Amino acid sequence: MNLSKKFMGISPSPTLSIDAKFKQMKADGLNVVGFGAGEPDFDTPSHIKQAAIDAIMSGMTKYTPASGILPLKKAVCDKLKKDNNLDYEPSQIVISNGAKHSLMNVFGAILNPGDEVIIPAPYWVSYSEMVKLNDGVPVIVYSGEDEDFKITPKKIEENITDKTKAIIINSPSNPTGMVYTEEELKNIADVCLKHGIYIVSDEIYEYLIYDDKKHFSIAQISDEIKDITIIVNGVSKTYAMTGWRIGYTASNPTIAKMMSNVQSHATSNPNSIAQYAALAALTGPTDELDKMISEFSKRRDYMCERIEKIDGVSSLKPNGAFYVMMNISKLYGKQINGKTINSADDFAEFFLESKLVAVVPGTGFSAKDYVRWSYATSLENIKEGLDRLESFLSELK
Numbered sequence: 265m266n267l268s269k270k271f272m273g274i275s276p277s278p279t280l281s282i283d284a285k286f287k288q289m290k291a292d293g294l295n296v297v298g299f300g301a302g303e304p305d306f307d308t309p310s311h312i313k314q315a316a317i318d319a320i321m322s323g324m325t326k327y328t329p330a331s332g333i334l335p336l337k338k339a340v341c342d343k344l345k346k347d348n349n350l351d352y353e354p355s356q357i358v359i360s361n362g363a364k365h366s367l368m369n370v371f372g373a374i375l376n377p378g379d380e381v382i383i384p385a386p387y388w389v390s391y392s393e394m395v396k397l398n399d400g401v402p403v404i405v406y407s408g409e410d411e412d413f414k415i416t417p418k419k420i421e422e423n424i425t426d427k428t429k430a431i432i433i434n435s436p437s438n439p440t441g442m443v444y445t446e447e448e449l450k451n452i453a454d455v456c457l458k459h460g461i462y463i464v465s466d467e468i469y470e471y472l473i474y475d476d477k478k479h480f481s482i483a484q485i486s487d488e489i490k491d492i493t494i495i496v497n498g499v500s501k502t503y504a505m506t507g508w509r510i511g512y513t514a515s516n517p518t519i520a521k522m523m524s525n526v527q528s529h530a531t532s533n534p535n536s537i538a539q540y541a542a543l544a545a546l547t548g549p550t551d552e553l554d555k556m557i558s559e560f561s562k563r564r565d566y567m568c569e570r571i572e573k574i575d576g577v578s579s580l581k582p583n584g585a586f587y588v589m590m591n592i593s594k595l596y597g598k599q600i601n602g603k604t605i606n607s608a609d610d611f612a613e614f615f616l617e618s619k620l621v622a623v624v625p626g627t628g629f630s631a632k633d634y635v636r637w638s639y640a641t642s643l644e645n646i647k648e649g650l651d652r653l654e655s656f657l658s659e660l661k
């Protein structure tokens with residue numbers, strides 16, 4: 265049978281695969297500790313759950329407008345004004361089935377076959393596959409630890425061709441946790457404006473920023489930049505709502521209309537009940553959120569301090585999101601149970617096999633010498649995972 269070449273060229277999400285493997289091992293009764301998926305371990309705050317229950321009981325169980333209910337779009341506009349000082353009309357907002365779906369819509373709206381998208385690496389695993397699914401060509405541009413894993417205007421210039429259509433900016437970043445400063449974003453925006461390329465700004469970790477760092481949206485720079493920027497955000501990470509599947513975009517009206525048209529055929533509206541829950545999340549009290557952020561910050565400090573003391577591995581302290589990239593390149597050539605570690609994939613495999621700890625190898629993020637630990641798990645699990653790391657390292661020959 266002649267199946268779709270496009271679909272056949274897509275690999276499964278490694279983050280979701282590792283999480284599925286971890287959950288299966290746990291269900292099988294193994295004492296496994298998981299640092300795989302970036303999924304907050306907190307429960308969705310109860311006022312959000314209550315809003316969903318109320319939506320069901322009051323009959324909000326029918327189709328809604330394909331691009332989302334007006335009160336939710338208005339709440340997104342209010343959020344963008346309050347947090348980012350950005351003015352958008354509800355007609356510029358499209359609510360989708362999670363930020364993943366929003367990103368698919370964005371690439372669908374802006375790409376023609378062969379268009380290139382610059383993806384600063386290390387990058388979140390799904391970007392490259394989403395670009396390919398929309399007939400685009402991912403152009404992966406790596407920046408190392410010595411550059412704080414951040415792309416520079418110079419590197420962007422070097423990779424721009426007459427086919428370049430867009431760049432993805434993800435700050436705070438998954439997987440590195442790095443946060444771009446206002447100054448850095450201004451310099452990047454200048455290059456994008458000069459070459460007329462879109463900026464896809466994935467701001468899903470916006471609130472998960474620690475210390476004195478502050479989120480700045482690249483769309484805030486000027487009206488011209490705002491016009492070429494598509495902001496992607498959602499409720500999954502901030503409000504511990506990964507399963508509810510609500511994401512959104514803010515863009516110029518033409519792009520918003522195109523995405524809304526496509527969505528009206530592809531999926532219709534995102535789940536009506538989840539939309540009311542997201543409305544409660546965006547407009548309700550923030551004390552639960554504040555607690556989560558402070559807990560994430562403590563976990564990050566603990567994890568980085570421990571890693572710093574462990575010989576053979578190292579990490580850059582992240583400023584946002586809930587991930588730590590651990591450099592394991594000093595372990596290459598070492599052996600465990602007669603098997604040699606030659607890559608991050610080997611490390612992740614042998615660590616899981618011998619110590620029952622799940623981490624994500626950097627390969628899928630284009631970060632070959634690293635493994636990613638998600639600290640969206642309890643401090644108790646983090647302690648246990650790092651104890652097992654020490655034990656694993658002590659057994660290497």
Ligand code: PMP
Pocket residue numbers: 302361362363364365388434437438466468498499500506509510511
């Ligand atoms: N962008 C980034 C950087 C992410 O890490 C994720 C996590 N899944 C998403 C987008 C998608 O989030 P959602 O759960 O809303 O689809």
Ligand code: GLU
Pocket residue numbers: 277279280300301302303388389390438
């Ligand atoms: N974004 C999260 C992660 O990187 C969740 C899994 C996924 O959607 O990729 O682990």
